[in-house]
Structure formats: C-alpha cells, structure tokens
C-alpha cells in the first residue's frame with residue numbers, strides 16, 4: 001500500500017512538474033501583460049512538433065534538437081505577442097481574450113495543415129535507466145523531468161529576483177505606468193516575458209512528448225488548460241504560486257486516478273480549484289491587489 | 294537667470310475619450326528655474342505632466358525639450374532626453390527593495406557599475422533614511438520616506454528637468470517643509486524643476502514663476518512674487 005501510494009505521488013510529481021512549467025508562462029504573461037494567453041498550450045504542441053522535425057525528419061542529434069526547439073518556441077512566443085496582442089494593448093479584455101483563442105486555433109490549424117490529423121509516433125529521446133529506491137521504481141523519464149524542472153525553476157527564480165532584467169519585470173507587473181516613467185522599456189519587457197514563458201513551454205512540450213510518444217495537433221490543449229487551472233489555483237500572477245499549483249494539481253490528479261476514478265479525476269481537480277477559490281479568491285499564493293488611492 | 298527655454302509646451306490639447314481635459318495649454322520652463330503649476334482638483338495638472346512624460350498622447354500641440362519635439366516619442370525615450378517625473382501618489386515599486394527602486398530609476402543610464410553604485414551612494418547621502426532602509430521593500434516605508442524614494446528614483450536617471458506631481462500630498466507640515474527644502478536643494482544642484490501643487494503658498498514660496506491652471510486652461514501666469522501679492526490669487530489659492 002505504502003509503495004503504491006509513493007509511486008502515485010511520484011507520478012503526480014512528474015505530471016505536476018510539466019503543469020508547473022507551463023503554468024509559469026500563463027502566470028508571468030498575466031502578471032506583466034495583464035492578459036491570459038490562451039495560445040500558450042499550443043506552444044507546447046509546436047515544441048513537440050519542432051522536436052519531431054529536428055530528430056525524426058532531419059535526424060539531428062538530441063542536444064541541438066532540444067536547443068533549436070526551445071529557441072523556435074521563444075521566437076514564436078515573441079512574434080505571437082508582437083503580431084496579435086501588441087496592437088490590442090489598450091483594447092477591452094474581451095477582444096484580447098478572443099484574439100488569444102483565435103491564435104490557439106491558428107496554431108492548431110497550421111500544424112494540422114503541415115502534419116495532418118493522423119497521430120505521428122515519436123520515440124522518447126530520454127534513455128535514462130529507471131532506479132529502484134526502497135522497493136519503489138522511478139522511471140528514467142520521471143527522474144529527468146524532475147531534475148530538469150527543478151533546475152529550470154532555480155534559474156528562473158534567480159533571474160527574477162537577482163537580475164536587473166528580473167527586477168524590471170517585477171516593476172512592470174506592479175505598476176506599468178510608473179515603470180514607463182523610470183524609463184523601463186515596457187515593450188521589451190513584455191517580449192522577454194513571452195520568450196521566457198514559451199521557452200519553458202518548449203521544455204514542457206519535450207518532456208510531455210517523451211512521455212506520450214505520439215504527436216497530434218491538439219496535444220497541447222489538455223495540458224494547457226490543466227496548467228491554466230494550476231496557475232489560477234496557485235494565484236495567477238505569482239511565479240511560486242504557479243510552481244506549487246502545478247505540482248499540487250499533478251498529485252491530486254494522479255491520486256484520484258489511482259484511488260477514486262479515472263473518469264472523475266478531472267472533476268475532482270476542478271472541484272479542488274472551486275473550493276480553493278471560495279476560501280481564498282486570490283489563489284494559494286496570490287497577493288491581494290491593493291487599490292490605489 | 295538665463296532665459297534659455299528648456300521645456301516649451303505649446304497649445305497642448307489632450308483628451309480622455311470625449312473629455313477635453315487640456316484645452317490649449319502653453320507654458321515654458323527656462324534652464325535653472327523652479328516653475329510651479331498650480332490648480333484645484335481636476336484642473337488638469339497631472340494630465341499635463343503625463344503628456345510631457347509621454348504616458349498620454351496629445352491630440353494637438355507640441356512639447357519641445359531643448360528644441361526637440363517629444364509628442365511622438367515613447368516614454369522611455371523621453372526620459373533618456375533628461376526629463377524625469379516624480380508621479381502623483383509616489384508610485385514607488387512596493388514589492389521591490391529601496392535599493393532596487395533606485396536601480397530601476399537608473400536603468401536608462403549607460404555607465405559603469407561602479408559609477409552607478411556611486412550614484413546610489415549620492416542619493417543615500419541626500420536621504421540618509423533611505424540608506425538605513427535600503428534592503429526593505431518600498432511598501433514598508435512611511436509616506437514621507439516613499440516620497441523621498443520617489444524623488445531619489447527620479448534623480449537616478451540624471452535628469453536635466455524634474456517634474457514633481459504634488460509631492461506634499463498626504464504629508465505632515467513638517468515633512469512638507471523637508472520635501473520643499475529638498476526640491477530647492479535639487480534645483481540648486483543644477484536641476485530645473487516643474488512643480489505641480491495644490492499647496493500654492495509653499496509652491497510659490499520656492500518658485501521663480503508660476504502658472505495657474507483652471508479646468509484645462511492657463512488662467513494666469515507670472516513671476517511667483519507678484520502672483521503671491523495678487524488679491525484674486527490670494528483669495529482663491531492662498532486661503533486669505
């Protein structure tokens with residue numbers, strides 16, 4: 001029993017890490033551009049296909065393929081913002097929301113056109129052996145996922161808290177007008193946010209596709225929406241919140257799939273979200289926004 | 294006093310949607326001066342400053358700095374020309390430390406990190422209370438300390454002109470005196486000042502000239518001394 005629970009916890013940690021990586025993108029973009037980028041989930045899909053093109057089509061080695069994938073997604077994120085969202089900087093939120101949904105469909109349709117609807121098999125690029133600790137088997141992909149996620153989060157946290165660029169991102173997210181007045185280039189800061197968020201989404205896409213080993217144009221939709229829930233659960237706008245929210249969501253999902261019901265697991269996840277928001281409307285680590293007097 | 298016009302605002306018109314907030318305002322500030330812009334709530338003082346700084350766009354009219362047109366420029370580029378603003382309500386970055394706030398103020402300055410550090414030390418010398426609290430987040434400072442931080446942050450960009458929007462707002466009379474003394478010191482160190490105030494008495498007492506703004510229009514202007522002696526002004530703004 002104990003071993004089985006531990007295994008489910010570790011599975012949950014693995015899925016949760018991927019949610020967390022994606023959730024960070026939602027939360028950073030929300031914090032800085034005050035919008036929900038609903039096309040963010042599809043960046044994961046683009047990352048998965050980009051990796052497939054590098055490895056499956058052009059037969060490139062793993063490391064360059066991963067680097068190309070991450071850079072490609074970062075550039076995609078920046079272009080998406082410049083083309084679709086920047087012209088709407090001062091538009092009503094509904095217009096931005098509809099545009100984001102439109103961008104999501106655009107990316108899915110583009111990959112449908114290029115790669116077709118038939119799922120493409122893809123074999124994992126992670127060849128790490130599983131290990132057994134105290135009777136519990138931990139798969140190679142789990143080990144790699146956890147290590148990569150932890151490293152990514154440490155680097156991101158240091159970047160946000162210790163560098164000037166990080167401080168300017170915090171400044172813009174707190175008060176865009178005041179940030180402009182001190183001469184922070186807000187457009188550049190927003191671009192940087194999209195680049196970082198999409199970079200992390202590419203990593204998530206790579207880890208995701210190594211686990212599921214099959215590509216289809218809608219593959220980003222479900223992890224995208226789960227990660228969005230994770231970001232809201234943790235407190236949208238808060239980076240630690242996105243990390244915690246992602247991990248908690250993954251664990252709840254894994255435990256409820258194993259011990260309650262596979263069909264009900266999504267309902268349980270959303271149930272937890274509703275309860276948390278009822279008790280704490282700003283999410284687990286979200287800050288209460290002080291109104292300016 | 295030199296009559297070299299540093300900042301020239303000419304026939305400025307600014308709208309919020311259909312609301313015509315600034316109706317043909319013209320004013321100028323010469324190098325080395327302290328000029329006040331005085332007016333009641335809603336007169337358009339903040340709107341004028343925000344337009345000069347590039348946060349709001351004018352519908353018509355021009356803002357020239359050293360002869361260079363600013364109205365089409367982005368805010369961060371206007372700052373680089375040498376125009377810094379201490380905004381209404383201070384607007385320090387509450388979640389950033391005092392030191393980080395000052396660093397953000399100097400973000401456009403291209404210089405060695407030693408010189409930037411020295412710059413921050415200069416600010417600490419001017420405001421010793423900020424040095425004591427340099428590691429605290431700005432949100433934990435008192436109102437007066439936040440005002441000093443906002444001024445320090447603006448000075449970090451090495452401005453030629455400092456725009457201040459109601460620096461006395463919400464401060465005790467003692468602190469107001471202190472802030473006005475700081476403004477005078479800053480001016481004496483070679484920074485031109487455009488000061489927005491409702492506290493007309495204090496503002497006029499340190500100014501060379503002043504403009505009176507009423508519902509989006511300049512109703513009076515002149516040297517501070519004669520405005521202070523003017524009966525109509527006394528009645529409307531000096532509580533006499």
Ligand SMILES: Nc1ncnc2c1ncn2[C@@H]1O[C@H](COP(=O)(O)OP(=O)(O)OP(=O)(O)O)[C@@H](O)[C@H]1O
Pocket residue numbers: 309312314332333334335336337338339340341381491
């Ligand atoms: N965001 C806005 N949307 C619509 N109208 C606005 C906005 N901001 C200001 N106004 C209007 O523009 C006019 C000028 O406002 P402004 O804030 O410039 O006045 P002010 O002189 O700075 O006043 P105060 O002393 O209260 O700060 C006012 O009538 C105000 O109602």
Ligand SMILES: [Mg+2]
Pocket residue numbers: 338339340381458
């Ligand atoms: Mg005002």
